[in-house]
Amino acid sequence: MARLTGKVAVITGGAGGIGRAAARIFTGEGAEALLVDVNEGALQQAVQDTGSSQASYVTADITQPESVRNAIDTAVERYGGVDILLANAGVEGMVETIPDYPVEAFDQVMAVNVRGVWLCLKYVIPVMRNRGGGSIVITSSVAGIRGTFGMSPYNTSKHAVIGMMRTAALECAADGIRVNTVNPAPIETRMMRSIEEMRSSRTDGEATVEQIKETNAARLPMQRYGDPEEVARMMLFLASDESSFCTGGVYMVDGGSSAGWV
Template identity: 45%
Template sequence: MTSQSLLPHKVTLVTGASSGIGAAAARVFAREGARVVLAARREDRLAALAAELTALGAEASYVVTDVTRPDDARRAVEFAVERYGRLDAAFNNAGVGGDRTPMHLMGDDAYDTIMDTNVRGVWNCLRHEISAMLETGGGAIVNNSSVAGLVAIPAAAPYVAAKHAVIGLTRAAADEYAKQGIRVNAVAPGTTRSEITADWFDRNPGLEQMVNGMTPQGRTAAPEEIAEAAAWLLSDRSPFLTGVVMPVDGGFLNQ
């Protein structure tokens, strides 16, 4: 941590921290001086990441969490407050992608899984994070949406609906709590390298080339690029930003 760090000593909760954008965010936030609380379902990965960050001199701890369960979301926030005395920031990143399937062929289970994790999970976390921040005078929250929260993506109707809903929750919370010192923003990543996208590309030959061809920069994002945007939105360097949805998409939405 340096005098120029974005998140000096900020107690920061990261959901979905065991892989992908969440793990990248934990590393970026720790580098920027945050005391990071890692939350996800896979304890082995959380423990390994916490040990990695601690070995680098960061303050990091973890709590096994399924964000679809309200009690788990509450417990994750309580863990952060009990361990560090407060909650300053949160990155609600946990999410699932689902299969690319035409709407009329998609079953109820696929819809329920996507909506439970991507929407109910954010809802569960927001309520408890906001409650904790109200106790200490404010804070900052970033929700992870997607470009699919701003435009339609073919053969992904529940995912599109869920990510639009995340933006709705972001704007509602930003409006409701602005006067109480809580800022709530969202990032909207374009296609980002992760286990989910790697699986999509493996199962759909040619999909990666098609996606890259639709992006002006001609590539997918690294998870760290999404994490850097989230870190800035959580930091005190964006004090007049709330209710913002920031595309991090290589120019995809600019076309």
């Protein structure tokens, strides 16, 4: 039997690289999946890419309570409940040092990456309690356990959701709801390309985007970026009953990069 047969998954950031990969893998494992994002055209394509009639979408701004509530309500109306939440939506922000970082840009990153995750938990936990349990997987990052020059809001946000996850894991354990984070290293996604482009622009042309990427990859013990599918397969494990005794954990998908950190 497929690992997610009979399960309903809500995937925020469903139009992005990791979200799309998760939608393909989850529906392939039998889940019904509601993809959530702000870009309707990209969502339509992401649903089509699953090749499954078990995927659908709803647009939502996860920084807004009513928008998040509507997304969760949509999952309940279409599929009868929610068993899995992938709180995967996120933005990278700018590459700039703290004194020069615009306050409004900081606020936007925190609104999506922290407030948005918290709102998803706020509205999905009661639904999961009604189902008798569930699994929440939050996308953090290697940036959630170390510093990164020039990305203070992003790093702050990815540290924050680990603390949020641990609190939620304690609050929800008795209800059979498991909560964990997945922490990727650089992955072949639009977000990573955007970061490379911003870092290249800060060198005034001395380092090309491809050179920035090569440098990043060389820092990883496995000497390459990860694929979205590699992250999604860790999410699959945490979403499935195979991880039934796993909650409150930080799961690295980082090519070994954290192995050498103290």
